[in-house]
Amino acid sequence: MIYFDHNATTPLDERVLEAMLPYLKSCHGNPSSLHRPGRIARDAVETARAQVAALAGAAPSQVLFTSGGSEANNLAIKGLAWSLKPGRIRIGATEHPSVAEPTRFLARYGWDCRTLAVDAQGLIEDATLDAIAENPPDIVSVMLANNETGVIQDVRRIATLATGTWLHCDAVQAAGKIPLSFAGTGAHLMSLSGHKIGGPKGAGALIADASVPLTPLIHGGEQEKGLRGGTENVAAIVGFGKAAELAATELEERSQRLRRLRNRLEQGIEELPRTTVFARTAERLPNTLQFAVAGYDGETLVMLLDRHGIAVSSGSACASGAREPSPVLLAMGVDPALATGAVRISLGKDNTETEVEQLLAALGRILETGTQC
Ligand SMILES: Cc1ncc(COP(=O)(O)O)c(C=O)c1O
Structure with missing residues (x-):
């Protein structure tokens, strides 16, 4: 075939599999445990955090591991919304369903949810951008690259225009294909996914600026700064980290x-x-x-x-x-x-x-x- x-999705890179194997076999510790096996697992998760941060042009402290791009998008949209009073949220008209659906869901809770029109090439229209600049919404979510057409949006321009707006950027398709800079886009939140870059399914990340008010979707553990409860999927995170390192180098x-x-x-x-x-x-x-x-x-x-x-x-x-x-x-x-x-x-x-x-x-x-x- x-x-x-x-x-x-991408096939698992052989070098990624090699990096993951010890964490599927002998290194079975829980990263939250204080003993040696736990510390080995913690070190592996932190190494992956640095590798993912390097691919995204972010600081390791800004990386929150999730189960993938969909969860990262949900955490960005709903996690932000739960921390704010209902207001206005605007998303690109060509966003992935994992951005569009949580946004639609927020309408039930009093949010005014609308899409930002795109032109014939799939780029957010200038008139729409002007409207954003005039009256910035509370939350804006715009993808960096579209999963169907591959069209790349000028997220930096949107960040410059939408002052006072929390800006989320779905960079799931852009990662590993074009250079990424979290700080450079001006976004406050950015989503990534491991299995789109030669990593395993089951690991992704939300890059979050420390200033962003986020409410977790999963309560019940202090993992990922209390923003994503649950024992980390260590092997998948290690694989995501290795895939990110290879994607950045190559x-x-x-x-x-x-x-x-x-x-x-x-x-x-x-x-x-x-x-x-x-x-x-x-x-x-x-x-x-x-x-x-x-x-x-x-x-x-x-x-x-x-x-x-x-x-x-x-x-x-x-x-x-x-x-x-x-x-x-x-x-x-x-x-x-x-x-x-x-x-x-x-x-x-x-x-x-x-x-x-x-x-x-x-x-x-x-x-x-x-x-x-
Ligand atoms: C642009 C975009 N965002 C988010 C996702 C969801 O990522 P995941 O499959 O890791 O949940 C996808 C998957 O196709 C995507 O293309």
Whole structure:
């Protein structure tokens, strides 16, 4: 199987597995225990904290470990909201469901929740930004890079305009693909996920500035400064740390290679009949490409490519299964019929030029024979 769905999840890097194994076998201590096995586990968690901080351009003391990106987003949105009086919260119109759903949930508790409109390229509109600057909301959440289109938002600009607003940034897809700087974005909170960067599932982080008032979602333990009760998933955290270290060290080389492969793919796809590449002129992640073929349903193309041994996704993985147009593309004003045809290709560090050519050849054959489900 040729795997082109790295924005859904990445394979576990062999070097990450090696780093994790001792914590799945002999080093079984609880990081809260005072004895030696406990101290060994604590040291491992703290090493990982420093590694994740380095990838995010943050201080280790700002890293709170969670079970993944969804929990980090929930902790950011709901944890902040529980600490404030109900007010106004604004999120980008193309946010991941793990930001959009907790925001919608807050409406039940008196919060005024709205989305920030995006333009045809998926970027938050200037008029919307002006409105934010004029009357800053209590909370704003904007993703750094979109999981479907790969579009990169100018979060720094939003931070500069929205003075007095608590700003959260979902950097789950950006991490390991473009340079990250928590301080540089001006955000107060930033979410990351281990399994998107070659780490295991079950570990993520919320980077939080010390000034942010946060209420935990999980009570019952003093772990993570009392903000996330529960014994730490030591092996997964160690794996996340190692993956973060590798992503930071290899970032430049990986992103250059990925960009080359993605550009070749894009060129090949655009040469095929009736294809549209979304957010074509926006600054995008180097590994991501979303397109549609007029007259084809996205799920159909995913299944046809699967028969050729190629794994891609229709829209975001979380939305797969539902034959509805991608909400991200609808927010960008894409025609619903075309949005239903969206296919996302997300490359990873181990993909090769040969695999890219195989994908283009398979897609060409499918469209040539006019195979439809
Ligand atoms: C932009 C974005 N945010 C958050 C998440 C959720 O991360 P996790 O799978 O670690 O819960 C995802 C996962 O696809 C994502 O793409």
